[in-house]
Amino acid sequence: MAKEMLLPKDPRYLKYPLEAPFDQEKARWIAFNCSRCSVCKWVNSWQVKSAKYARICPQHTKYLYDSHSGQGKCDLALAIIDGKMKWGDDPEIKDILFQCTMCGGCDAMDKNIRDAELVKMYRWMRAEYIKEMGPLPEHKPMLDSLKQYDNVWLQPRMKRNSWTKELKDLGIKDLNKEKAEVLLFAGCTYGLSEELKGTVVNIAKILKKVGVDFGTLGDKELCCGSPAEKTGNLAEYERLGTANIKKFNEMGVKIVLTPCAGCYGTMRVAYEELPEKMNFEVLHVTEYLERLTNDKKIKFKKEVPVTVTWHDPCHMGRMGRPYVPGKDLLGVYEEPRNILKSIPGVELVEMERIREYAWCCGGGGGAFSGFKDFAQWTARERIEEAKDTGASMIVTSCPWCETNLRAGGIGMEEKMEIVDLFDLMMQAL
Amino acid sequence: MTAKAKNDDRHQQILNAFQSAIGADNVRDNPATVNAYFGDFLPPKILGMSMPPEFVVLPNGTMEVQAIIKICNRYKIPFIPVGSNQWSLTGSPNRPHTVIIDCKRMGKIHEIDEKNMYAVVEPLCTLAQMQAEAYKRGLYIGSPEASATASCIGGHVFQGMWGVGYRLGVAYRNILGVEWVLPNGEILRTGSFSQDADNGFWGEGPGPDLRGMLRGYAGAMGGVGMVTKMAVKLHPYPGPKVWPVEGMIPNQTSVLPEDRFKWYMVKYESLEDAVNFMYEVGRAEIAGVIQKWPTVYYIMWWSNSCEQYWTEWQKRTFQDNVKNAVGVCLWGFSSGKQLEYEKRVLEDIIKETGGKPVKQEVQDMWVPRQANNWIRDTHGSRMMRASGTFLALRLQTDTLKYAIDHVRQGYEWVDKFSPPILDSDGPDWIGGYDFGHFGFGETDFPVEKTPEAIGDLMGKLLEMTKQDVQNGLENGIGPFLGGVYHAMAGPVFGYDRLLKGIKKAIDPNVVSNPPHNFPIEN
Numbered sequence: 040m041a042k043e044m045l046l047p048k049d050p051r052y053l054k055y056p057l058e059a060p061f062d063q064e065k066a067r068w069i070a071f072n073c074s075r076c077s078v079c080k081w082v083n084s085w086q087v088k089s090a091k092y093a094r095i096c097p098q099h100t101k102y103l104y105d106s107h108s109g110q111g112k113c114d115l116a117l118a119i120i121d122g123k124m125k126w127g128d129d130p131e132i133k134d135i136l137f138q139c140t141m142c143g144g145c146d147a148m149d150k151n152i153r154d155a156e157l158v159k160m161y162r163w164m165r166a167e168y169i170k171e172m173g174p175l176p177e178h179k180p181m182l183d184s185l186k187q188y189d190n191v192w193l194q195p196r197m198k199r200n201s202w203t204k205e206l207k208d209l210g211i212k213d214l215n216k217e218k219a220e221v222l223l224f225a226g227c228t229y230g231l232s233e234e235l236k237g238t239v240v241n242i243a244k245i246l247k248k249v250g251v252d253f254g255t256l257g258d259k260e261l262c263c264g265s266p267a268e269k270t271g272n273l274a275e276y277e278r279l280g281t282a283n284i285k286k287f288n289e290m291g292v293k294i295v296l297t298p299c300a301g302c303y304g305t306m307r308v309a310y311e312e313l314p315e316k317m318n319f320e321v322l323h324v325t326e327y328l329e330r331l332t333n334d335k336k337i338k339f340k341k342e343v344p345v346t347v348t349w350h351d352p353c354h355m356g357r358m359g360r361p362y363v364p365g366k367d368l369l370g371v372y373e374e375p376r377n378i379l380k381s382i383p384g385v386e387l388v389e390m391e392r393i394r395e396y397a398w399c400c401g402g403g404g405g406a407f408s409g410f411k412d413f414a415q416w417t418a419r420e421r422i423e424e425a426k427d428t429g430a431s432m433i434v435t436s437c438p439w440c441e442t443n444l445r446a447g448g449i450g451m452e453e454k455m456e457i458v459d460l461f462d463l464m465m466q467a468l
Numbered sequence: 469m470t471a472k473a474k475n476d477d478r479h480q481q482i483l484n485a486f487q488s489a490i491g492a493d494n495v496r497d498n499p500a501t502v503n504a505y506f507g508d509f510l511p512p513k514i515l516g517m518s519m520p521p522e523f524v525v526l527p528n529g530t531m532e533v534q535a536i537i538k539i540c541n542r543y544k545i546p547f548i549p550v551g552s553n554q555w556s557l558t559g560s561p562n563r564p565h566t567v568i569i570d571c572k573r574m575g576k577i578h579e580i581d582e583k584n585m586y587a588v589v590e591p592l593c594t595l596a597q598m599q600a601e602a603y604k605r606g607l608y609i610g611s612p613e614a615s616a617t618a619s620c621i622g623g624h625v626f627q628g629m630w631g632v633g634y635r636l637g638v639a640y641r642n643i644l645g646v647e648w649v650l651p652n653g654e655i656l657r658t659g660s661f662s663q664d665a666d667n668g669f670w671g672e673g674p675g676p677d678l679r680g681m682l683r684g685y686a687g688a689m690g691g692v693g694m695v696t697k698m699a700v701k702l703h704p705y706p707g708p709k710v711w712p713v714e715g716m717i718p719n720q721t722s723v724l725p726e727d728r729f730k731w732y733m734v735k736y737e738s739l740e741d742a743v744n745f746m747y748e749v750g751r752a753e754i755a756g757v758i759q760k761w762p763t764v765y766y767i768m769w770w771s772n773s774c775e776q777y778w779t780e781w782q783k784r785t786f787q788d789n790v791k792n793a794v795g796v797c798l799w800g801f802s803s804g805k806q807l808e809y810e811k812r813v814l815e816d817i818i819k820e821t822g823g824k825p826v827k828q829e830v831q832d833m834w835v836p837r838q839a840n841n842w843i844r845d846t847h848g849s850r851m852m853r854a855s856g857t858f859l860a861l862r863l864q865t866d867t868l869k870y871a872i873d874h875v876r877q878g879y880e881w882v883d884k885f886s887p888p889i890l891d892s893d894g895p896d897w898i899g900g901y902d903f904g905h906f907g908f909g910e911t912d913f914p915v916e917k918t919p920e921a922i923g924d925l926m927g928k929l930l931e932m933t934k935q936d937v938q939n940g941l942e943n944g945i946g947p948f949l950g951g952v953y954h955a956m957a958g959p960v961f962g963y964d965r966l967l968k969g970i971k972k973a974i975d976p977n978v979v980s981n982p983p984h985n986f987p988i989e990n
């Protein structure tokens with residue numbers, strides 16, 4: 040008779056405990072099983088195309104010590120959970136935890152060699168840190184703003200409506216009063232930034248032009264909760280996330296469309312973990328518009344002669360889908376590229392680090408407000424990489440990426456245009 | 469003054485010395501930073517035998533490394549040089565006051581000489597980086613079993629059993645000029661670096677070839693100082709300038725151009741027949757890679773989740789199809805015609821030796837997803853996915869024929885030690901190198917990562933090793949790395965005197981990662 044197979048006793052080695060709540064036990068499992076392979080510090084070896092662009096982790100590349108990497112955070116989590124260290128033992132713990140842009144570069148590389156969720160572990164660590172040490176002073180204004188105004192930019196609620204004013208003549212539906220299939224969710228940054236709100240206006244114009252039945256929430260739109268979630272302020276995140284889901288369900292919308300990669304990742308992935316269930320689909324505007332472009336509903340008439348490169352926002356790409364061990368790290372990669380390729384005159388050239396192994400812009404995870412120099416250093420690295428392609432323009436579709444890349448580019452000798460995909464589309468329509 | 473305060477004074481003095489040598493930003497002693505420098509998947513951390521270092525320092529260049537090592541000598545504190553920090557092996561501090569010399573600021577490729585086919589690198593430069601640069605120039609450098617995330621220098625001094633070692637020589641034979649700071653702080657330049665610090669094209673000399681001091685059977689484990697610059701050989705490469713990859717993590721595939729590369733998976737009735745085939749291929753002087761992987765390797769690299777690993781393992785997909793199978797990759801180094809010629813020769817050999825192709829569906833599962841790992845990157849950390857860790861029973865570096873006895877003996881021990889060893893189907897990795905003139909055998913298996921399982925197994929392995937030593941190490945060398953093992957096993961061949969003599973001469977204060985590579989402390 041064949042001998043019985045000797046399998047691991049711990050069932051978590053037989054199947055990753057994906058469904059288990061993300062608590063201390065789960066964090067310990069991930070941290071304990073770190074093999075210190077350092078894969079989380081580099082682009083997956085098969086994809087390394089040059090010595091220059093071989094790194095994946097902005098934090099580790101800038102700060103060099105292994106403590107400032109995915110591996111180091113595993114070691115830190117283990118030390119804390121096993122009682123060998125306390126959050127308050129070393130002021131550097133704050134930097135190790137919060138400089139990280141939560142970009143998921145490490146997380147994606149790690150998933151190539153084991154079953155784990157590093158970014159979720161970081162989020163758990165941040166939340167635990169905050170319980171003991173309080174929120175970071177650098178993040179306090181953002182948190183206060185969320186609590187008071189339901190947006191991250193310390194702006195009065197009524198201001199949220201300002202971008203829609205430009206669309207008065209278009210007759211965009213107010214979904215607080217009317218019904219529509221599609222909700223266009225602008226997000227705090229597109230909706231409130233003077234510099235960026237033109238993009239969401241352009242999106243609304245494009246949707247209107249092709250006859251999409253959509254509307255907005257005007258000044259009743261709340262933050263998606265992403266900044267609170269990423270910075271570990273989970274109660275605030277849960278308040279906003281739950282309120283949003285309830286509202287969207289009540290409104291009966293079928294699709295929530297957002298142009299912001301941060302909102303997208305949070306609604307598409309993090310909302311899945313909330314008790315409130317979603318009766319709608321979350322799409323990034325690029326996904327929706329690509330469908331319309333393919334159906335020839337959007338026809339580009341003008342030529343835009345320019346060589347561009349596409350920057351993959353992390354939370355639209357590798358962090359844009361719930362994790363399923365063993366399955367592709369899907370995300371919105373092809374859609375924006377397909378749109379770009381369909382614009383007459385546009386030539387798309389690729390950077391070395393793209394899709395699930397893209398280099399982050401540096402602006403995520405609270406680094407933009409908490410560690411500006413580092414965030415902008417990361418952006419400059421990306422701009423360098425973009426320049427090496429020969430492109431004259433970086434196109435992307437995330438207000439954080441755009442803002443941070445622009446900030447990073449200030450003072451760089453050779454300028455690079457940072458343009459939102461929808462603004463470029465508008466030029467061709 | 470209390471002992472603690474005295475200790476703190478000393479700590480402060482050392483800190484000041486490091487800071488003035490290499491700058492305050494490049495020295496850390498705070499708990500959160502040093503905590504990231506003492507663990508991995510190996511027994512020392514799991515069993516609580518390793519500890520955080522006292523300092524981590526980031527020198528930039530040979531002179532700064534020299535300054536650090538001189539300070540370590542002055543205060544008689546141990547240092548451990550680390551490369552890209554892929555696993556720590558013997559790089560985890562095992563005693564108090566250790567200094568980790570982390571080379572994060574030393575990642576340059578100084579030179580790639582296309583004509584003379586070599587590159588000069590610093591210790592952080594990984595094999596993956598070097599490979600990418602080499603491919604662009606029609607050149608090639610290999611990948612060890614661990615992964616191309618390994619440091620190029622580290623990969624060359626440590627063992628070096630990479631796939632293409634069959635054709636291009638194992639890694640440590642590809643070392644040319646070396647610049648290295650000895651444990652006593654002296655700078656040693658070997659090969660042509662000894663004449664011209666910018667020129668590494670030549671490996672030997674001056675005088676006796678000192679490169680052997682760096683390698684041993686598994687490197688010097690940081691016991692003979694720190695290499696700060698190395699010239700490594702590059703080889704002709706008939707592949708594309710950018711490594712071909714399809715799909716997305718974790719399901720990527722890679723297929724090299726058919727007119728220059730061809731994988732064969734050939735199955736035999738017995739291990740003897742498989743090894744005979746390896747000999748015949750070597751005799752014909754064809755192929756670029758030849759490996760007889762154990763079934764656990766197939767599943768370790770192929771599976772993309774632990775669920776998939778154990779599900780497929782229980783279905784026996786690999787056990788029933790690749791036992792005694794040999795993977796051969798033919799390379800048309802000079803032309804497509806060479807590949808065509810080698811195909812004809814190989815197919816004749818397969819016929820003559822009674823080989824059968826591995827079932828096509830299994831080849832289709834394995835080859836595009838994992839075979840090329842033996843050319844570019846083995847993604848070695850996949851070995852830990854299914855149980856948290858893996859260990860090896862023994863390694864053997866001798867002839868291919870001898871490897872058979874080695875792994876057979878290995879099965880018996882694996883059986884005896886199961887549990888804690890998990891199901892592993894008689895693990896028998898046999899690699900052919902230098903056209904089959906020498907062979908390598910290793911017995912790797914998964915073990916559950918618990919202190920109990922690992923502690924139990926380590927005790928058993930120690931007993932086995934003692935028996936092995938008594939038997940004159942007939943069946944290969946044990947799983948313990950570096951100094952302690954050298955002290956146990958060295959006397960069998962008398963090489964302990966050599967190692968001890970070298971260590972005493974160059975490390976009088978015993979600061980270079982003691983007890984490696986030979987314990988000379990009392």
Ligand code: SF4
Pocket residue numbers: 072073074075076077078079080109110113148149153157849
């Ligand atoms: S890739 Fe994963 S297992 Fe490897 S060092 Fe990083 S966190 Fe640890």
Ligand code: SF4
Pocket residue numbers: 095096097098099107108109138139140141142143144145146158399
């Ligand atoms: S999330 Fe990004 S910045 Fe943070 S550790 Fe991972 S790769 Fe580095």
